[in-house]
Amino acid sequence: MTSLVDRVWYGRGRPLGWLAPLAWLYRAIGDSRRRKAWELRNEPLPVPVVVVGNITAGGTGKSPLTARLVKEMSAAGWRPVILSRGYGGKSGHYPLLVDSDSDPSAAGDEPVMLAQATGVPVVVDPQRRRGAAFALSRFLGNVLICDDGLQHYALPRDIELAVFDARRGIGNGAMIPVGPLREPVSRLSGVDFVVVNGAENEDPSGRLESFEGLEHPELFPMRLLPSSLIQVTTGHHAPLAEIAGRRVHGLAGIGNPARFFSTLRQLGAQVRETPFPDHHRYRARDLSVEPGEWLVMTAKDAVKCREFAPDNAWYLEVEAELPDCFIEAFLNRLEECSQQLTDSNQMRTDHG
Structure with a gap:
């Protein structure tokens, strides 16, 4: 879309x-x-x-x-x-x-x-x-x-x-x-x-x-500068360097998903993209991953996935410069x- x-x-x-x-x-x-x-x-x-x-x-x-x-x-x-x-x-x-x-x-x-x-x-x-x-x-x-x-x-x-x-x-x-x-x-x-x-x-x-x-x-x-990776279920912070070279399933239910996926690639991730409509209502089945992948989403997506996100689900925190x-x-x-x-x-x- x-x-x-x-x-x-x-x-x-x-x-x-x-x-x-x-x-x-x-x-x-x-x-x-x-x-x-x-x-x-x-x-x-x-x-x-x-x-x-x-x-x-x-x-x-x-x-x-x-x-x-x-x-x-x-x-x-x-x-x-x-x-x-x-x-x-x-x-x-x-x-x-x-x-x-x-x-x-x-x-x-x-x-x-x-x-x-x-x-x-x-x-x-x-x-x-x-x-x-x-x-x-x-x-x-x-x-x-x-x-x-x-x-x-x-x-x-x-x-x-x-x-x-x-x-x-x-x-x-x-x-x-x-x-x-x-x-x-x-x-x-x-x-x-x-x-x-x-x-x-x-x-x-x-x-x-x-x-x-x-x-x-x-x-x-x-x-918009990425500041950290945060685990959806625990709030644990990980350095951005953790994503470099990693296979990532990127989810984005925002107004401009392409910008989010581009940011993940700039951080060195190998991204499999899944864009959703803005304000998408997530279900557990949306959070699928392949073996060895991390699931990475936006902060806006994460607040809707806290109850059913897997342990390898993270969100990217960004700050406006x-x-x-x-x-x-x-x-x-x-x-x-x-x-x-x-x-x-x-x-x-x-x-x-």
């Missing part, structure tokens, strides 16, 4: 061009939703809201970026709370407070993975404004960060980040279903930062001048937003 998407959406042509009327309709519906959300917008929330998302369909590296931003905010003295829709999960009630031991079938795989990776509160609710209100009512933190949700306009936001995969870019530049765009490229003029996962950058400033002809004043590269100048710019912008909210709240109190 992924190779078909790569050919149809991320190639040079537009083989689905005959679906252009549907692409026009998709854009019109999106524009209408944005206008209605703007007209019905509620008061800003009393704490800064950060939204990490993309304007293309498919995996771009949003969750690792979210985890890194949480780490940086925590180090700077903030108390972040992650908001998520919980895609792939189904709970009997919302909002749902998630931790590393939560059931991914109820909470969704990405929220559980982020709770495990960051240790901060994660709130799942398809209505993210309601999830935000829940987090604030419980005094869970003083900054909210939404993993995905650039198009979820019912949630007020102070900082927006759009993430791209460097190899895929904007694909053929067309809207869904002709191409991969959820929103037109002009949408980027309204975001605070554009981050390109896998971009090569030799500029000593740490910034990118442009990306696929797109220019933005705050354009930065990002790399970002320029220092980006971290500084992001934290400065966060401080500015916080001060603006404080001043605005004070003015309303004075005139109340």
Whole structure:
């Protein structure tokens, strides 16, 4: 399926061009939703809201970026709370407070993975404004960060980040279903930062001048670097060198499995690939191995396989590497937003 998407959406042509009327309709519906959300917008929330998302369909590296931003905010003295829709999960009630031991079938795989990776509160609710209100009512933190949700306009936001995969870019530049765009490229003029996962950058400033002809004043590269191998059943860590020369059955139920398999090969593994659809619900039969193989998956897959994974099942932990100048710019912008909210709240109190 992924190779078909790569050919149809991320190639040079537009083989689905005959679906252009549907692409026009998709854009019109999106524009209408944005206008209605703007007209019905509620008061800003009393704490800064950060939204990490993309304007293309498919995996771009949003969750690792979210985890890194949480780490940086925590180090700077903030108390972040992650908001998520919980895609792939189904709970009997919302909002749902998630931790590393939560059931991914109820909470969704990405929220559980982020709770495990960051240790901060994660709130799942398809209505993210309601999830935000829940987090604030419980005094869970003083900054909210939404993993995905650039198009979820019912949630007020102070900082927006759009993430791209460097190899895929904007694909053929067309809207869904002709191409991969959820929103037109002009949408980027309204975001605070554009981050390109896998971009090569030799500029000593740490910034990118442009990306696929797109220019933005705050354009930065990002790399996902593998940090360790972790045994799914025990949490035991093994050095990355253990995978070099080893026969591996690689599993990936993510938006861009090819990137994961490429990483395994760069580490020296001999990889037998099995891609699954994003948010795939794993069963024990999916975790087959041949004699002498290791089973290696992503962290997002691992949270769904803990109960039935074999002893030779491992997941690859990755971390987002970002320029220092980006971290500084992001934290400065966060401080500015916080001060603006404080001043605005004070003015309303004075005139109340």
